[in-house]
Amino acid sequence: MVNDEITWSEQLYRIFEFEPGLRITLERIATRIHPDDLHMLGEMVDRARRGAGDLQYEHRLLMPDGSVKYLHLLAHRTRDNDAGSVYTGAVQDVTQRRHAEEALVQARSELAQVARVTSLGVLTASIAHEVSQPLAGIVTNASTCARMLAAEPPNIEGARETARRTIRDGNRASEVITRLRDLFKGKDLIVESVDLSEITREVIALTLGELQRNRVILRPELDDKLPAVLADRVQLQQVILNLLRNASDAMANIEGRPRELLIKTEPDGDEHVRLTVKDVGVGFAPQEIDKLFEAFHTTKKEGMGIGLSVSRSIIERHHGRLSATLNDGPGATFSFSIPCGPATDAVDPGAILTAAAMDAHHVVRNL
Amino acid sequence: MMSQRSLVSVVDDDESVRESLPDLLKEFGFDARTFSSGQEFLNSDCVGKTQCLILDVAMPGMSGPDLQRELKIRRQEIPIVFITAHRDENIRPRLLEQGAVECLFKPFSDTALLEALNAALQVNWTTGVSRRRWGNTIE
Numbered sequence: 001m002v003n004d005e006i007t008w009s010e011q012l013y014r015i016f017e018f019e020p021g022l023r024i025t026l027e028r029i030a031t032r033i034h035p036d037d038l039h040m041l042g043e044m045v046d047r048a049r050r051g052a053g054d055l056q057y058e059h060r061l062l063m064p065d066g067s068v069k070y071l072h073l074l075a076h077r078t079r080d081n082d083a084g085s086v087y088t089g090a091v092q093d094v095t096q097r098r099h100a101e102e103a104l105v106q107a108r109s110e111l112a113q114v115a116r117v118t119s120l121g122v123l124t125a126s127i128a129h130e131v132s133q134p135l136a137g138i139v140t141n142a143s144t145c146a147r148m149l150a151a152e153p154p155n156i157e158g159a160r161e162t163a164r165r166t167i168r169d170g171n172r173a174s175e176v177i178t179r180l181r182d183l184f185k186g187k188d189l190i191v192e193s194v195d196l197s198e199i200t201r202e203v204i205a206l207t208l209g210e211l212q213r214n215r216v217i218l219r220p221e222l223d224d225k226l227p228a229v230l231a232d233r234v235q236l237q238q239v240i241l242n243l244l245r246n247a248s249d250a251m252a253n254i255e256g257r258p259r260e261l262l263i264k265t266e267p268d269g270d271e272h273v274r275l276t277v278k279d280v281g282v283g284f285a286p287q288e289i290d291k292l293f294e295a296f297h298t299t300k301k302e303g304m305g306i307g308l309s310v311s312r313s314i315i316e317r318h319h320g321r322l323s324a325t326l327n328d329g330p331g332a333t334f335s336f337s338i339p340c341g342p343a344t345d346a347v348d349p350g351a352i353l354t355a356a357a358m359d360a361h362h363v364v365r366n367l
Numbered sequence: 368m369m370s371q372r373s374l375v376s377v378v379d380d381d382e383s384v385r386e387s388l389p390d391l392l393k394e395f396g397f398d399a400r401t402f403s404s405g406q407e408f409l410n411s412d413c414v415g416k417t418q419c420l421i422l423d424v425a426m427p428g429m430s431g432p433d434l435q436r437e438l439k440i441r442r443q444e445i446p447i448v449f450i451t452a453h454r455d456e457n458i459r460p461r462l463l464e465q466g467a468v469e470c471l472f473k474p475f476s477d478t479a480l481l482e483a484l485n486a487a488l489q490v491n492w493t494t495g496v497s498r499r500r501w502g503n504t505i506e
Contacts, residue, residue, distance in 0.1 A: 132452035136473035137383030143477035144391040151394075162390060169383050 004045075015071070015093050017063060034060035034068065036215065039258055044073075051085055053077050058094070058212060070098040105213070130176045137169035189232040189317060196273050197222040197265045199233055203240045204263070207248075214248050214259070221264040226273050227340045231318050236338075239311040239322070243277040243334050246307065250281025250332065257330070268337045272320075280331035284324070292324050311336075372398040373488060374416050378408045378434065379423035379450070384473075388421065395481055405434035414438075417445050419487040421480075424451035424458065424470075435465065446487035450475065 006024040013020050016032050026045065033041055037059040044055055055075040060068050075089025145162040148155035200222055211218050244263065251259040261279050268274035284292060293312045308322075315322040320338030327333055375397045377388050382403075389399035400417075402408040406429055408420075420438075424431040431449055438445060449462050449470040459470040469483035 128454060129452045132454070132473045133381045134383055136381070136450070136452065136475070137387045139474035139476065140384070140387035140391050144387065144394055147391070147394040147477070158390065162387070165383075165387060169387075172383065 012091055015069065015091065016061065032061045032063070034062040036060075036255070036258075039217070048075075048077075048085065048087060051077065051080075055087065055089065068095075069093055070095045101213075131173055134169040134172040134176065138166050138173070141166040141169065189235065191230050191232055193228045194231045194233050194236065195226060195228055196236070196275060197224060197226050199237050200240055200263065200265055200275065203237050203244065207241065207244050211244070211248055211261070214252060216248050216251060216259045216261050219260060219262045221262065221266075223265050223267065226265055226267060229273055229318075229338055229340050231338060232314075235314045236318070239314050239336065240275065240277075242307040242311050243275075246334070247277050247279035247281065247332075250279050250283070252281075254281055254330075271341060272337045272339050274335060274337040276333060276335040278327065278331065278333040280327070280329065283326055283330060283332045286326065289324060289326075293322070372396060373418040374398045374400065374413065375419045375421060375484065376408060376413050376417040377401045377421045378403075378405055378426075378431070379421075380404065380426040381423065381452075384423070384450070391477060391480070395484065397484070405429035405431070405437070408434065409437065414441075414443055414445075419468075419484055420445045420447045422447050422449050424449050424462070425453060432462070432465070435467070439466075448480075448483045448487055 004026055006026070006029075008024050010020060013022070016029070018024070018028070022028070026041070030038060030041060040057055040059045044057055047055060053076070055073065057073045058070065059073070060070055062068060070093070072092045072094045073089060074092075075087040077085050078088045079086050141162045145159045145166065148159040148162065200220075204218065204220060208218070244261070247261050248259075251261070257280060259280065261277070264276045264278075266274050266276075293308050312322045315336045315338065318338045320336050322334070322336040325333050325335075375392050377385060377392075377399060379385055379388075379401070380403055385401040385403065389401055392399035397419075400411070400413050402411065402413075404426060408414065422431040422434060429437070431447075431451075435447055444466075447467045449467050450473055451458065451470065452473040454472045462470045468487040471479055471483060
């Protein structure tokens with residue numbers, strides 16, 4: 001690879017739409033690669049020069065007629081000679097498959113949107129029904145009470161009885177609200193010894209495909225020597241997943257700069273560990289910062305505004321802090337820090353929107 | 368005097384409605400009886416005497432519209448005022464089309480209820496055939 005000598009099959013010439021026999025150079029290849037994916041070519045060449053064993057990339061070509069092709073490249077270092085490494089690989093035109101996938105993703109997200117709206121609609125209707133029943137009693141009793149008092153002579157005993165019922169129905173309505181809160185209240189924390197970098201790696205593995213599809217360049221900087229934390233693995237992973245998705249979503253419409261996403265774990269003083277997710281996306285308005293973590297506040301067309309609110313309550317249940325800052329450049333940084341020490345009394349009865357609600361959210365999302 | 372009061376029957380599975388409505392109906396000058404299900408009403412001795420039925424739409428077992436159909440089959444055409452906690456605007460025209468006098472969404476005001484009851488009793492006075500049949504049943 002030192003001399004960058006490249007030999008192509010006929011088929012590859014056809015995919016790139018080059019004259020057969022044309023000398024293939026990296027520069028010539030670069031003229032076909034989609035401008036937004038050019039960084040991948042540089043990265044691939046860097047990795048090859050460093051002698052990586054396998055190379056695997058998905059990138060696009062921008063053809064002279066403006067059409068876009070999707071290619072899947074797989075290469076393996078087969079032998080080394082004096083001049084350096086030799087890679088043998090295959091390139092597949094996956095344009096059809098990619099179009100089918102995109103149609104599927106589109107259909108799936110429309111379906112998810114419908115499902116989310118439906119489930120919210122169903123929820124709203126059942127709340128309305130549950131509250132309307134005692135309200136009907138309240139209004140009827142209060143009307144009766146007023147009529148009894150207005151009668152000549154006033155029916156004091158009857159009025160007193162209907163007033164008593166009004167109070168009782170009022171309490172019933174408030175019990176409905178309490179039950180509703182219980183419904184949203186999460187399960188208790190299941191605390192175990194957790195390596196924040198390791199669980200972050202698991203989340204990354206889960207979302208890599210999604211991030212690649214959104215053409216996000218993920219830069220993990222995970223500290224392998226982090227002290228363990230006592231925490232609920234699944235709940236923390238939900239927070240990490242949520243921050244990653246938000247960062248990816250925030251960059252969905254960014255063109256003209258690489259969609260870089262930094263995810264970093266590090267010690268934070270002697271007794272805390274910190275996870276940071278930094279994107280170069282749309283960010284948020286400075287005055288919005290107080291509202292970011294409120295339930296039902298959202299900047300996304302399809303969002304419910306639950307993710308960050310739930311994430312913060314999970315982190316607070318771990319006696320930690322989740323915060324957001326605007327970057328000096330474009331985008332935003334979200335970061336949480338949790339103590340390494342025991343989190344035995346971590347269950348906070350005040351946290352009403354927690355993992356259960358978020359589970360439901362993700363079930364719908366991943367439909 | 369009491370015997371001349373019109374009887375309004377309330378069928379609703381919700382207890383707070385069954386508890387609160389009779390007092391208001393008595394304030395309006397009606398006689399009132401309550402039933403927690405359509406079956407309980409059908410089994411009672413009030414079917415022939417009821418001049419207006421205040422009927423909940425959604426109930427476990429026999430629904431409000433189910434009871435309405437059953438009464439039609441039995442040729443007991445009592446004017447019906449539906450009440451429902453499901454604020455679904457589509458349901459109202461459907462129920463009115465099937466012969467209901469009114470459909471009120473819970474919570475409803477006392478004046479809205481009184482208007483509906485007056486309209487229902489108006490129906491009573493104008494449908495002479497029904498009146499005679501009730502008269503016979505009462506005897």
